[in-house]
Amino acid sequence: MGDMNTKQDVERGEGNAQEEIVEPLIQGQKYLPDEGGSGSEDRMDQSSKKHPWMVYLSTFVAVCGSYEFGCCAGYSSPTQTAITEDLGLSLAEYSVFGSLLTFGAMIGAITSGPIADLIGRKGAMRVSSAFCVAGWLSIYFAKGALALDIGRLATGYGMGVFSYVVPVFIAEIAPKNLRGALTTLNQLMICTAVSVSFIIGTVLTWRVLALTGLVPCALVLFGLFLIPESPRWLAKTGREKEFEAALQRLRGQDADISLEAAEIQDYIETLRQLPKAKILDLFQRRYLPSVIIGVGLMFFQQFGGINGICFYTSNIFESAGFSSSIGTIIYAILQVIVTAIGAALIDKAGRKPLLLASASGLVVSCLLSGLSFYFKSHELALKAAPVLAVTGILLYIGSFSIGMGAVPWVVMSEIFPINIKGVAGSLSTLMNWFGAWAISYTFNYLMSWSSYGTFIIYAVINALAIVFVIKVVPETKGRTLEQIQAAINA
Secondary structure, eight states: OHHHHHHHHHHHHHHHHGGGGGOOGGGGGGGSOSSSOOHHHHHHHHHHHHSTHHHHHHHHHHHHHHHHHHHHHTSHHHHHHHHHHHHTOOHHHHHHHHHHHHHHHHHHHHHHHHHHHHHHHHHHHHHHHHHHHHHHHHHHTOOSHHHHHHHHHHHHHHHHHHHHHHHHHHHHHSOGGGHHHHHHHHHHHHHHHHHHHHHHTTTSOHHHHHHHTHHHHHHHHHHTTTSOOOHHHHHHTTOHHHHHHHHHHHHOTTSOOHHHHHHHHHHHHHHHTSOOOOGGGGGSTTTHHHHHHHHHHHHHHHHTTHHHHHHHHHHHHHHTTOOHHHHHHHHHHHHHHHHHHHHHHHHHHOHHHHHHHHHHHHHHHHHHHHHHHHHHHTTOSTTHHHHHHHHHHHHHHHHIIIIITTHHHHHHHHHSOGGGHHHHHHHHHHHHHHHHHHHHHHHHHHHHHOHHHHHHHHHHHHHHHHHHHHHHOOOOTTOOHHHHHHHHTO
16 A cells, blocks of 8 residues: 555646646747747747756756655655654554555645645745644654554655645746746656655655654755746736746746747736636636546546556565566656657647657557466466566656656646636645546556456556647647636637
């Protein structure tokens, strides 16, 4: 159960994080022509390319929040045996401890939009860090199940807020030419942190491992003093001077920001005339296409079985005669490397090709794993079955990491108009966390019903994802957010 929750949180969070990127600064560029004479757009791009160091520093501070997310998600798996023995917990009590992270994250995801709108993106990151610090200390000093559970719920809440605010913040400060890659760093840091937790969790005690979770929080809290607030949020709240100062810091002291600043202000003005969106407004005809794309991608990301597969990885490696610890380390390293490759490709290859390649790989890998279980249950090709299983699992995690892990959040971050962003982002995040919980909860029941049948179901869902991406999801590479949103919601 711990392993399941661990990974479920990871992917899910990969998930939630990227959703809200809808409104990067670049949205101001909607007024620029997309074709030929886009000299003003070139000027803006050149100024952002000349002095990106503050964008990079701000992104680094924000993705320390993503790393913290991964620390929370990766904690329960390597510590299960030690915690249950030290504190005398039953399996049921440890399962509650493992799963509370998900519920904390759901609450965090729902409240993160309003918090980030009220006290700013940096304020939301401070709140999140504070919850994580309190949670880790509660776990470190725990003498029984109650303190453990309170700590787990608190870190889950912090994780849920990070999952939303980090990608939003990055998108709001990132130039258009860096948006996809910088957003994907969020997922890369989550994967890295989970992998590191898995590996160092084998040598550190569970209490010391909890203390390592304080390090990213400290980096976030300190780093926030060095970086500007999101200029877009400052503009939205009417803080003109702070807005211009923040934008100037991000683009470089000698960069000409007058054009970009004017476009952001113009866009913000058009938004002020729109009513503040409520949850039911998402189902109006003009918003429905973007909501279907955002929530649909979250559905397919989770219901394709990622958390079930992750949960079962060590068992599959053992049944194949592999060392489960070596298998887990290979799995973790593969996830990080392939996610990094995806980050490098996303602004070049585009979002749709990565999603299609990813979903196709997921179908093949589910069929391979299903076939291995079919052979095993019918005592056929007994030597081939374990090889098929391991191949299927490694292909699955590679395929997931190249596209379905990160890209749904990048796409979602680009498709929601800013006036529905908080509400639509919360809904999508909720779908993601709910899907992660549902798959991890039902996986064991499905496997006891039919092991190969389970993988066939996941293969069918991933095949439907291919159809969904082809028919419904637009390509968003190299377009301003306004061009994307106008095309979707036309």
